[in-house]
Amino acid sequence: MIAQATTDENQPNKGDTAGNRQSADRKAGGQPGNRNGLRHGLFASKSPYSYIDKMVNRFRRALEDAVVDAHGKVSVADAALIHSATEATRAALANRRRLADVDGKLTPELLIAFDRAHLAALDLRDRKVAGLNLPASGKVDPYAALYETPIPAA
Numbered sequence: 001m002i003a004q005a006t007t008d009e010n011q012p013n014k015g016d017t018a019g020n021r022q023s024a025d026r027k028a029g030g031q032p033g034n035r036n037g038l039r040h041g042l043f044a045s046k047s048p049y050s051y052i053d054k055m056v057n058r059f060r061r062a063l064e065d066a067v068v069d070a071h072g073k074v075s076v077a078d079a080a081l082i083h084s085a086t087e088a089t090r091a092a093l094a095n096r097r098r099l100a101d102v103d104g105k106l107t108p109e110l111l112i113a114f115d116r117a118h119l120a121a122l123d124l125r126d127r128k129v130a131g132l133n134l135p136a137s138g139k140v141d142p143y144a145a146l147y148e149t150p151i152p153a154a
């Protein structure tokens with residue numbers, strides 16, 4: 001009886017029921033250029049306050065759910081509006097947090113400037129959400145999702 005030489009070509013990968021071989025340069029996990037997890041091609045930035053990131057991500061997901069519920073899919077234009085709305089929300093929340101951090105240390109003029117910047121960010125967010133043409137009585141309320149968690153004190 002002659003023993004058959006075992007080589008890598010004869011051995012299928014574990015879990016590979018079809019016997020297909022993976023190339024040696026392939027690594028575990030996501031591959032370079034893999035776009036499977038891509039939602040809409042836009043990425044939200046990170047803030048120094050993790051609770052703001054959680055609130056904004058919850059708001060983004062609620063907006064995406066509301067758009068899918070209302071229109072059936074998230075188009076490129078809807079994705080751009082969602083991205084702008086989430087970034088404006090992040091700016092408003094971060095601005096409010098910074099204002100709380102420096103409470104009592106600002107001149108009245110700077111306090112007014114903070115308030116104007118905060119209100120401008122909220123106005124931008126609301127205009128972008130209005131541009132999504134969501135029904136008033138939809139299943140998902142993005143604003144409720146945004147504020148369902150209380151904001152921590154400074």
